[in-house]
Each structure stands twice: as structure tokens, then as C-alpha cells.
Amino acid sequence: MAKLSLPKPPSGDELKASVQDNVIWRSIFRPGSIYRKGYRDTSRDRALASMNNVLYHLHPVKVKRHGLKLTYTYCLGGMSFFLFVLLTITGIFLMFFYTPAAGAGTELAYLNMRELSASVTFGNLVRNMHRWGAHLMVFTVFLHMARVFYHGAYKAPREFNWVVGVILLLLTLLLSFTGYLLPWDQLALWAVTVGTNMMGYTPVFGDQVQFVLLGGLEIGPATLLRWYVLHVLFIPFVTVVFLAVHFWRIRKDGGISGPL
Amino acid sequence: MSEEVQIDQEVYDRLIAEGKSERIARAKAKAAGVRKAKEASGEKLGPRSAEELAAKAAPAAAAAGGDTGEGGGVATMAPPAAKAGNGNGGGRLSPEERAARVAASLGKGGEAASIGVPAASAHTHRMLALVPPAGIQQVKTEQEDKVYTWPHLLLVEFVALLAMGSFVLLVSFFLDAPLGSLANANEVPAINKAPWYFMGLQELLRYFHPMVAGVTLPGVAIVLLMAAPYVDKNPSAQPENRKTANLAFTFFMVFWGVLVIIGSFIRGAGYEWVWPWVNGLGFVL
Numbered sequence A: 001m002a003k004l005s006l007p008k009p010p011s012g013d014e015l016k017a018s019v020q021d022n023v024i025w026r027s028i029f030r031p032g033s034i035y036r037k038g039y040r041d042t043s044r045d046r047a048l049a050s051m052n053n054v055l056y057h058l059h060p061v062k063v064k065r066h067g068l069k070l071t072y073t074y075c076l077g078g079m080s081f082f083l084f085v086l087l088t089i090t091g092i093f094l095m096f097f098y099t100p101a102a103g104a105g106t107e108l109a110y111l112n113m114r115e116l117s118a119s120v121t122f123g124n125l126v127r128n129m130h131r132w133g134a135h136l137m138v139f140t141v142f143l144h145m146a147r148v149f150y151h152g153a154y155k156a157p158r159e160f161n162w163v164v165g166v167i168l169l170l171l172t173l174l175l176s177f178t179g180y181l182l183p184w185d186q187l188a189l190w191a192v193t194v195g196t197n198m199m200g201y202t203p204v205f206g207d208q209v210q211f212v213l214l215g216g217l218e219i220g221p222a223t224l225l226r227w228y229v230l231h232v233l234f235i236p237f238v239t240v241v242f243l244a245v246h247f248w249r250i251r252k253d254g255g256i257s258g259p260l
Numbered sequence B: 001m002s003e004e005v006q007i008d009q010e011v012y013d014r015l016i017a018e019g020k021s022e023r024i025a026r027a028k029a030k031a032a033g034v035r036k037a038k039e040a041s042g043e044k045l046g047p048r049s050a051e052e053l054a055a056k057a058a059p060a061a062a063a064a065g066g067d068t069g070e071g072g073g074v075a076t077m078a079p080p081a082a083k084a085g086n087g088n089g090g091g092r093l094s095p096e097e098r099a100a101r102v103a104a105s106l107g108k109g110g111e112a113a114s115i116g117v118p119a120a121s122a123h124t125h126r127m128l129a130l131v132p133p134a135g136i137q138q139v140k141t142e143q144e145d146k147v148y149t150w151p152h153l154l155l156v157e158f159v160a161l162l163a164m165g166s167f168v169l170l171v172s173f174f175l176d177a178p179l180g181s182l183a184n185a186n187e188v189p190a191i192n193k194a195p196w197y198f199m200g201l202q203e204l205l206r207y208f209h210p211m212v213a214g215v216t217l218p219g220v221a222i223v224l225l226m227a228a229p230y231v232d233k234n235p236s237a238q239p240e241n242r243k244t245a246n247l248a249f250t251f252f253m254v255f256w257g258v259l260v261i262i263g264s265f266i267r268g269a270g271y272e273w274v275w276p277w278v279n280g281l282g283f284v285l
């Protein structure tokens, strides 16, 4: 019997070449990417790798050595950002199971929370992470602000980034507060009542401000829907825009401040 | 990549005899070797030096009215189109073209002064060609002590991410988020509090009219916070040089912290002052 000879399996290098040498791969990795075929360790390709890398829009190629010291930033700004990302991920999961409805007798919002905890796989855990993460984020943002103040890191040329920071602080508080209403339990309803009553005392436009915030004269289903949309869409969107400006300014202002 | 370049032995020997260093002699001899090889293969070579170029351009410049002098530091680079068009070799502007370009940039010949870019040119960056060397500012900064972001910074960030992630996961595993009974607008709970970060405001509400506690004071606080960098004109970041600022901020934070702690832990049913070890903790996160 004639001996059957199997085709030789491709070597590692051949496999790599065939994966890298096609239209799709080339369209994903820009010239200079280390994943692109023909990347060479030359100063030109190295420069392209830095300029074309998406991560280098967040981080420069090199950073000041002292900025690495944990006792300078305590990584508090970074923690705030990680928590924001964590809250986005867990929040999307929660959205799968939540309906912002609170009409009399059909309080789906509350029922969904009960079901989530009782019968959704990991539902309770993810809800806990979202809640504790939110409290923690308010806390880390406060601490980050204090650290920036005590380092005088808001001084020229970073004045404006401090202002952006204050806006981020307010947005963080608003995110947390709008989320507080969503479980539609007694805790949520009355905590939010305390808050929105205060806003009703805004000079001149008090009643109008309160009406717009509540979507009516008192907290009800319209309020829940309104705050839900603000919580999952509008405020996160605005926050992301300000975060982008915040991070961009950190780089343009010459990286992390200091050393003291 | 590495074709072996034959060095021009004659040049090398001459330079060594002239007392040039080994390194310089070798480099020049190598360059001479390359030139020879190119000439042999019929390749056209550009002018070798500024003098050679000037000598070539001088008669033509005279014909153009000697206007070229006004351009200051006009560089002699041409857009690629000129290379193909005028055939004067070397890919450089002809003196006429250069004179015309300078005139245009100075607003002569009736047109408005341009920045030196011919209207038809797609190469706006060529405007640099008209900046006199004296107008270029050289900035020298000292090399800072820097390290590569990868791995040094990214590793720290990754560890921080893992630490924070496992902390939240662990807490969430052992502590359940509260969920009270269904919202009921007709039943005011005995303990009625805002989230902890607003407890400072709720505590103030105890002492001031709601417009002061809920709108004016927080408004002033936010404006002050935003204005801080513009009010604090002290350029120093050293703690010993900014005692006032640090004192003011610490006062602000402690004041706020105390209000939050009172509101959260020492207020109970009906928002009355109670001790948590007597009446229990009236605090829900």
C-alpha cells in the first residue's frame, strides 16, 4: 500500500505570517504596530508604535519617576476611574433585569430588585458590587480631591483641571443620588424626598426646578423614569466627556505634578 | 540592507597623511567610495555643497533681478512638483521660482501678502521655508528623571485594579445591599435620611432656613472650591509655605466630616439627637 503522507503542519513562523498577511489584519493594526507584519525594531517603527497606539492617548511613553510612588497619588484618581468602569459594567448587568416602572399596583422596579436578589444568577452579588462600588467611588473622589489640594497640584498650569475635577465631583454625587431612587423602596423614596425638597428652595425658580426634577408635583412614576434615564444615560455620558478632558489635561499640563 | 561599501583608499590615505583622525578619514573615504560607485552606474548626483549650488544659481539669479536676497533664510527645498517640472536637477527651486515666491510672501506684485505658500501648493507645512533662522526659537529643557510607562506604571495600575476589584468583590460577598419595603408616599419612616454624602446638608437644615442650608451654602461652597486655584496665587507647593491654604482646606473638610458623622450616626427617629450605643444605629448605606 502506498504510504499516505500528510501535509506538513505549518511552522510557527509560517502560521504567524499567514495570519498577519491579509487585508483584515492589516486594516486593524496600523503601520508601526508591533503586531503588524514586518515590524522592525528601528527608530521609525518604534516612533510609529508610540504615536499610533490607542493606549498612548491616555499615557505617555515615559512618566516621571516620582509619579510612580504610591505615596504621591495613592492611586486615588486611578481608583475613582476603575470604580467608574466597574460601575458601568455591573450597571449594564443590572439593566438587563430592571424596569423603571412604579405605577400604583405595578411597581416593577421594586419587584425586579427582589427577583434580582432572589433568583438571578449572581444577581445579588452584582447588585451589592454596584451599591458598594458607588459609595466607595464617592469616597475615593473626595480623597483624591484632598490629595490634590494638599500637594498644591491645582496650581498653574493645572487650575482648569481642578475646575474640571470639581465638576466631576458634582457629577459623581449626582450619579450616586439618581441611582439611590431606583430600587423604589422606602429608603429610596424618602432619602430622595429630603434632597428634592431642598432644591425646591432655589430662589425665584424653586417650584419650577422641583417640577422639572420630579416630572410632576411629587415623587412618582414619572420621577422614577426621569431619574432612571439620567442615571443610566445622560449623567454617565456627560461624565465620560469630562473624564476625557480631565485625562487629556493631565498630559497637556505636563503629567503628574511635583515632586514637592 | 548591508551592501559592502568599498572605501576609497586614495582619499583615506590622503586624509591620514593630512593628520585627520582614523574615524573621520574612514567616514570620508566611505562617502567618496559611494559617490564613485554612483557615478560609475550613471546616477546623477546633487550639488555637494552650498558653494557649488550658489555657483550654479548665481547667473540665473542675476537675470531674475537679484530679488532673492530679501528672503532672509529662504530654504531651498522645493515641492515635489517642481522637481518634475523645471528639470533643473537636484529637485530644488529655480531662482525665478524662489524670487516669485518671496515676492508673493512680501505682498509684492499686487497680491495680498501670503504666508509664503503658493496658492496651488498642497503643502502648507512649506511655510516653514520662509521663516528666517533668527525667528526660530530654540527651547532647551533639562532631561527629567523618567521611566517607561510600560511596565513601570501599568504594572502599578494593574495591581491597584486587582486590589480594588477584589476588595469590592469581597465586601459584596459578605455584605448585602439594603432593600427596604416598597415605597409608600403615605408612610413617613421614623428614620428619614439622605445618602451619607448629603448628610452634611441635612444636618445644616436643622440650623438654617432650607434656602440657606440647601441652596446658598452648598452653592457658595462649590463656587469657592472652583475658585480656589485662582484665589490661591502662592506659587509654592511646599506645605511649609502654604499653611493658610492647608489650614483653610482642613477646616473645610473637618467641618464637613463632622456634620456628616453627626447626621449619619447621632441622629435617630424624628432626626433627634441620640447616641448610637443607646438607641441603636440609625444609619443605612
Ligand code: HEM
Pocket (backbone or CB within 6 Å): A073, A075, A076, A077, A078, A079, A080, A081, A084, A141, A144, A145, A148, A151, A153, A154, A158, A161, A162, A163, A164, A165, A166, A167, A168, A169, A172, A243, A246, A250, A255, A256, A257, A258
Ligand atoms: C470622577 C472623578 C475623578 C476621576 C476619575 C479623576 C481621575 C484622575 C486621575 C487618574 C488623575 C491622575 C493622578 C492621580 O491618580 O491622582 C487625576 C489628577 C488630577 N485630578 Fe482628578 N479625578 C476625578 C475627580 C477630581 C476632582 C473632584 C478634582 C478636584 C476638585 C480633581 C482634580 C485633579 C487634578 C488637579 C489632577 C492633577 C494632579 C497632579 O497633577 O498631581 N479630580 N485625576
